[in-house]
Structure formats: structure tokens, C-alpha cells
Amino acid sequence: MKLLTRRALVVLVLSIIILLGLVIFTIGYIRDASTWVTHASNRHLYTNAQLMETGTIYDRKGEILFQTRDGAKKYHDNKTVRTAVLHTIGDTNDNIATGAQVAFKEKLTGWNIVSGAYRFNQRLSHFKNDLHLTLDADVCMTAYNALKGRKGTVGVYNYKTGEILCMVSSPSFDPENPPDVQADPVKFEGVYINRLLSATYTPGSAFKLVTAAAAIDNLEDIDTRIYHCDGKTNIDGVMVTCPTPHGDVSFEQALAHSCNVAFAEAILSLGASNLQDYSDMAGFNSSLMVDGIRTAAGKVNVSDAAGGDLAWAGIGQYDNTANPLCFMAYVGSIANEGVSVSPGILKGNIFSALIKPVTGKKRILSEETAEKLGNMMRKNVIDVYGEGNYQGLKLCAKSGTAQVGEDKAPHAWFVGYMDREDCPLAFVVVVENGGSGSKVAGPVAEKVLRSAVNSMN
Amino acid sequence: MSNYLESANQILNKIIALYSNIALMMGELKTIEFSDIYLLLIRWVFPVLAVTIFVRCVLPLLRSEPYNTVWGYLQVPDSIKIPLQHWENSIGRSKLSDIVINLPFVSRTHAVLSFSAGTWSVFDLGSKGGVLVNDERIVKSKTVKDGDTISLAGAEFRLLAPEDGPEQQENPAAWFSRFSHHFSSGKTLFMIFLFQFLGGIQIYFSMGQDANPKLLGIFLAFILLEASYFLFMMTYTRKYIELELLAFFLCGINLFVVASAVPDQIAKQLIAIVCGIAVFIALGLLIRDLGRARKLKYVFVFGALVLLVLNLTIGEVRFGAKNWINLGFMSFQPMELIKVAFVMAGTATLDKLLTTRNITAFIGFAGACIGALILMRDLGTAVVFFAAFLVIAFMRSGDLRTIAYACSGAVLGAIAVVSFLPYVASRFEAWGRVWEYANTIGYQQTRTLIAAASGGVLGVGGGNGFLVNIPAAANDLVFGLVCEEWGLIVALITVLIILFFAVLAVSLMRECKSPFYAIAACGAAAIFLVQAALNVFGSVDLLPLTGITLPFVSNGGTSMVTSWALLAFIKAADDRGRPDREGVGD
């Protein structure tokens, strides 16, 4: 029988091939089942190609932002709110890939790989499938109105808990009346992109917050040093300029007045590798996960830069880019004594409330550095942006006016936070080709923050 | 300090929110039926039971037997006794002989000693040196009695009967057996009952107003049938029963599928299972005697040829293939039954296996079957026959080159068939990109994938699926149906059991009494494997969809009976006794 035992191995080989086939199917199943299940012919989820009742999406105060009724999708009653939260909620045709309708599809439809499309009971599934967001519809509406149709984005989050209160991207549209986007490609440029999560912009002077952190930690005479600005300086043939000469300035004044010449000098003494390290630490060159939604990654690469290029990189030009949300998270860490709390859009449950303090926190700056930087940002507001403009907010901020080409107006940035125990909010405002950071983006931030303070009290 | 209070306060708020949620849910609970709660809990039970049953059946069957039955001894004069562990033992110089004699004048395969109906015979395989029994040169074969001397080209042996009937010898690899010894077959059977009964109740609940208590009766009747089979076999035989337990489990899944997809056919399906078990027992008894089995082979082949002709003349066309015969009171698929004869036709006893490499008759029979299938436009079954042919032909000849020729010939043939038959070509067109043709030629496959995905790991519950509405769901797409209603784990276990039948057949080879059973078991295994592959992978788009049934699981009477008949061949190759049943008669 030894002979046949050997020949019978052919059957064993056949079995192994089929076992491999089963493994391939199972891998495919784990990878793609979530796609298969959403086919419109699936009667577990759809009737007459219309999605059956899904979970309802609420804002932090219980406003209904999205629901399905009789197979039709319904959004908020107010058109402006609908438009303002469009990029968070997503549109009816799922064009907005980071919208909750796509990103939390499994949760909303009640499908998951373990339970499949099984729902215990239609009535009960209301609770199970509902989505409670940290978003505040009123703040979003204020932000959208403040942008006045200009392209850009506004983000506000609680730097202690990570809850995102405001996430607005413009241009936008009313999801109950979707426009013909093709008809006006200029007006609707990138309309399906959530600019807070998925865009990257040249940061301009706002980036000086990263350079300043490196300088505070690594330049010993930073508190006493006086820089001299003639309005321009020549570094190996590359000109670094200021709009006007600043004369003799301390480092603190250099940040407040955004003196490029002084910063260029500081950057050259820091060196490329220092700058690279602090950029990476501040979240550049990597993306954040906002409840499973991946943001775009900003970029700082100064490994090949030297002299004038390095100087421009340190003041947020060169080929640096920043993602608004990631940058807001960095500013939040300055506010939160150097500890970054990862921003989230879903209201937590008990479990996540227990787990988040452990997993969602990361120290980025030392407590002293964060405090120094924070004081400098507070001085910026008092000395330059005008405390009167932001009365009562206890604002700490930095503006940015990012040059994006000869014939285009610069992007206006305004980032910062409120140093208030009752309203621990950090924010970012970007107005594309808006002009001066503090003059254009600043007032937007002011309106949004006031609305947020009202909402929180 | 205020920070801690703050967090405590937040947590407290969360708890309050959670409780108010639960309170709301309790309010809703009044509107929930008992069946909802039943499914909520029970759907976790099925995968656990399925995995447990699988493990409890597989481990005892795979164990290396602690005892080998010794049917006699060859005594080397003034030296050792060589145990004869099979009914047919090859003797020769070749390393692959059962008894290796490393002497230069002994041929590579010199002789066969075979034990049949209580007597031993020796066959000369055309050796150069010849075989002598009691110093008398034999022609072809001769009966040998206890104490006779056998001389192979001068090497002398004496045949001795075992002292006290067939004897058992300790096998060194017994540790594994002791480990799996702890599984009691009765407990495993009880788990199968539980699985089938709970599942039957679930399907009954899922029917709501239309539920017919007869359905529960069917499941109870089946459980009763399993119990009586078990009691009978445990009392009167000493063989393992786990193989049948696995088949019972699959039949239970089959009843789930039929109850969900075509409830009015469930009584018919239960009768098919009863017939299947009857055929399984009868065939097992018929081929137990090697001499009878050899005669039966010719009867089967003759019967198969008659069926083949009948099918080609009075066959009926259903689902595009002319593979049904209608007898008025019942109709069946003859090609399914021919599979059994086909496996029989391929078998051979050891003397034939070692002397004649000629398998022309078998090739002729295979050609007739496959040719007829192509005429009937049943190409999937043709592939099954061809694969079984390859396996059996290789077992018979051991010649890889011939097999390679046959394969390349078949590929050419397949290309010709595909280019001539547009209906086959369309299946190949959809293959691998069914989502592009989701509502046309990829309809069945995409619906299977959607259903499988909807089921998840636990399934949506028996009777709650939508795949049943797709044509042929209970046959060709049965994997998707099981996946949707009972979950991925149960579906995978179902296929793994069929795979295991094949692995078991291979593992039995070494201990097998005769090549007759070995070849039959491997032939049956090959059919199981190829059918499982074509059915499962065809429906999930890893292979082109062919419309082949999944053994034991697909709806259909003939397919069920054939599956049991093929299983009888694998059972026949297993000659081990249960360790707890020592001494009970065969």
C-alpha cells in the first residue's frame, strides 16, 4: 500500500489548492464585504434601490442634521445649516468621501462584518445606528456666513477633549438642491473636498509657531537677543524681505510683527535638521485620524534646503504645505501645556471617555516651551492684532499671509486659541487668496469664537 | 482637584445618558416578539456549535491508529516474523513494496499475497525467478494454507495464521489517539441535534403567519433517524461513526437550505436523505467482501451504460442541460448515479494494479461518460468526471506523463467547446469581473456575494435571507445562501467538512486493506473536491459559474443519494476499530 499512499498525495494536493481558494475568498470577504453589501440590489439595506431607514445624525445639541424618511434622505431644516455642515455630513450621491454618510456608513446602515445586515429590530436599531456628532450647527452656520462665499475653511475644537465644534469648508452647496457642478467649474472648484480635512495650503507666517518652538528650545540667548531688521537681508544670493523695516526687535517682537529678517537669522542658527525635527513633531509629513477619517498630510522637507531656501522654509514659504486641521491640532497642543489631544467628530460613550485620556493624548512640546509660546501668542493679539477686536476672548493667535504666486492674492491664515478655562477652544481659519491674515481671517475667527462661547455657556 | 471632579461629573453625565437610552429601549421592548429575542441570542450559538462539532469529529478520525490488525505472518526460517497488515500485500525489491526483500534475484514487484474470504493466495506478478508453494512452481496464482512455504526465487518463507484470529499490534504513535480519545461520539451527536433543532425552530419563526408545524416535524423525524442510526451502529459495529456524523451535519444544513428556499420540497428531501443512508449502508455491506465487490463492479458499469443510453434518448432538458429522466412518478439525474459506477469502474485489486498498466477499458468508459455529458450540454459535470478520471488514472498507473497528455488534450478540447458554444463563452466572459455585468451575466454571482456579505460572520438568521429568491439559489448558489442565513463560519465549516472527507481518504491509504478500497476512496474524494470547488468558487466568482451541486448540501434528491453512495467508498477504506469497542464483532 506504500505505492498507493504515495500516489494518493495527488488528492491531498487538490485539497490544499481548494483550501487556498477558501483562504483567498475569506481574505476578499474581509476586505470587500463592506462594498458588496452596499450594492443597490441588496434588499437587506435597500427597497426599490432606496436606502432603508438608516441611523440619524445629530449635532451636539440634538439638532437633526441627517435622517432617512421613507427611503429619502433628509437634511437639516435650515438651508444655511445644511450648506454649512455639508462636508461633515456628506452629500446624497456620496461624492464627499470624508462625509459621515460615507465614513460611518457601516454604523449608519447597521452593517458590520460580524453581524452582517442583521438588525435586531427596526425600532431598536434607531438607537444603535444613530450618530451623535460633537459639531455645533449654530457655530458652523456662523462660520459659513463669515466666510461670505470666499473659498476656505474654518475649524474649531476643544483642545482639552478633542471635540470638534466647527468644521466648515467653502465652496459648499445645499445637499437638498445639488447644483450642476460642471456648469461653473471656477465657483465649485474642489467643492467635494472638505478643506479642513483634505486640503493643504502654504502656511506662510503661521508656520513661525513651529520655528519659534525650535528656537525657544535650542537657542540659548533667545530671551535676550536683539535682531536688527533693515527690511531685507541677502542670504547666499537669496533675498529675504519684510514688508517694512522693523529696526531692532526682540524674538518676541519678531513673532508679533512677523519679521522675516529676524526669523531668517534665527533659522540659520538652528539649522535644517532642527527645523525638520520640530516640523515632524508638530505633525507635518503625517496625517491624523479623525475617528477613522484620514486627513491630508502637510509637508515640510528641508533636508536639501540651505541658506535662503532654508530661511524661507522656516517662515512658512519654500515648498511647505500645511493641512488646516493638523495645524489646528498643533496650536491646540500649545494651548494644552504641550499635550496634543487628537481631534474627533463623534461624541464618545463611556468606554471612549475612559480610554481617550490614555490613547488620544501625546506630548508634543515641553510645558515651559508651550507656556512661553502661548505668552508670545497672547502678546501678538495685545500688541499687534488689537485686544479691542477680540475683547473678552483672551485670544492667543498668529496670523499668516502665505504668498502663492505673483499674480494671486496670498492665502489668509489665522490660527490660535482662547486661554479660557470655560471655553478651551483652538481654531484655524484659512481664506484662500483672501489677502492679509490678521485683517481678513482674523474677523472670521472672531465671529466664530463668539458664537462658540455663546453656545458653550 | 477641580479637574478630577470635572471628569467624574462628565462620566456621571455619560452614565445617566446611557441609562436613559436603556430606559427608552425597554419601552420599545414591549413591541418585540419572542422570535426576535430568540434569534438575537441563538445566532451566536450556531457558529460555536459548528466549529465544535467539526473539531470533535475530525480529531478522532485523523488519529493515527494505535493498533494495526495483523491478518497473518510471513516467517523467515529461524528468524523474524513479518506481520501481514493488509488484505493484499505486495512483495518485492522495490522500496514501495509492502514487504521489501532486498535480494538481487527477487524482482522489483515479485508477488502479491492476498487474503480473501478467510484464505490466502499468492499471485506471481510475472517475476523472473518465479514463485514456488511447497516447492511447486505456480502458474499465476495458488491458494496458500497455514504452514505452507512460499519461495520467491529462492527466498523462503512460511505463512502462519495469527495465533488467535486477526491480531492487533501496538503502534508507536499512540499519544495523539489518547488525546482525541476523550471525545465521546454521543455528545457530538447531541450537539448536532441541538444545531438542527434550534435551526429548525429559527426557520419556523422566520415564516411568521405562514409557519407550518410540519416543518418542525421534519426536523424531529430527521433527528430521530440520526439517533436510531447511531444507536444501531454503536451496538453492532466497532467502526468509527464520526464520518457519518459529519454527513448528518451537512444533511442538516441541506434541510435548512430547502426549508428556507423551497419549503414545499422538504419532505421529499428528507426521503432522499433516508434513501441516501440506505444506499450508504447497502453499498458498504456489498463491497465489504473483496470478491463480491469485484463482481459488483461489472454490474455497476453495465447499469451505468444502460442509464447513459437512456439519458441520451429519453432525457429531459432542464436549465439548459439534457440531464434528467422522468419516470412519471419521480424524476432523477442519471449522471449523478453514474458517478458511483464510474468510481467502481476505476478500481482494481493489487495483482491487477501491479501486472497490467493497461487501463484502456476504464479510459473507454470515461470517454463515453464525458462525451455524453458534452452532448447533454452539462459541461460542469463533464469537468467533475474528467477530474475523477485523472485522479483514478494516476492512482492506477502512477504515470504523470500520461496524465499531462490527458490534461493538455482536455484543455484543447475545452477551448474548442468554449468557442463553439456561446452559452459557455458568456460564463467565461463574466468570470473575474462580475460587478461589471451585475445585472446580466454576472447576476447570480453578484447576488451571491451581496448575500454572503449581508450575512456577516453570524448570519441574518435562517429564513431571513433574500438570496432564496434568485433562481437555483438552493443548488448552484447554496454557499451564498448558507453564508447569508447562517453566517460565514457555518458556510466555511460546511466546505471544510467536504475537504476533510478527501483528506481522510488520503490518510486512510496506509492502513487500507486493498487498493480496491483505496482507489475507490480517492476517486470519491476527487469527485467531492471538484464539485465543492466548482460550486463554491463558481458562485463567488473565483471560477466560472458551472451549475454544479455542492455534495450533501445542495437541494436535490439524486445528488443527495449519490453523495451518500460516494461516502460509502471512503467509509469502506476505513478499517479501524473504535478503541472503546474492542472485542465487539464486525
Ligand SMILES: [Zn+2]
Ligand atoms: Zn523685519
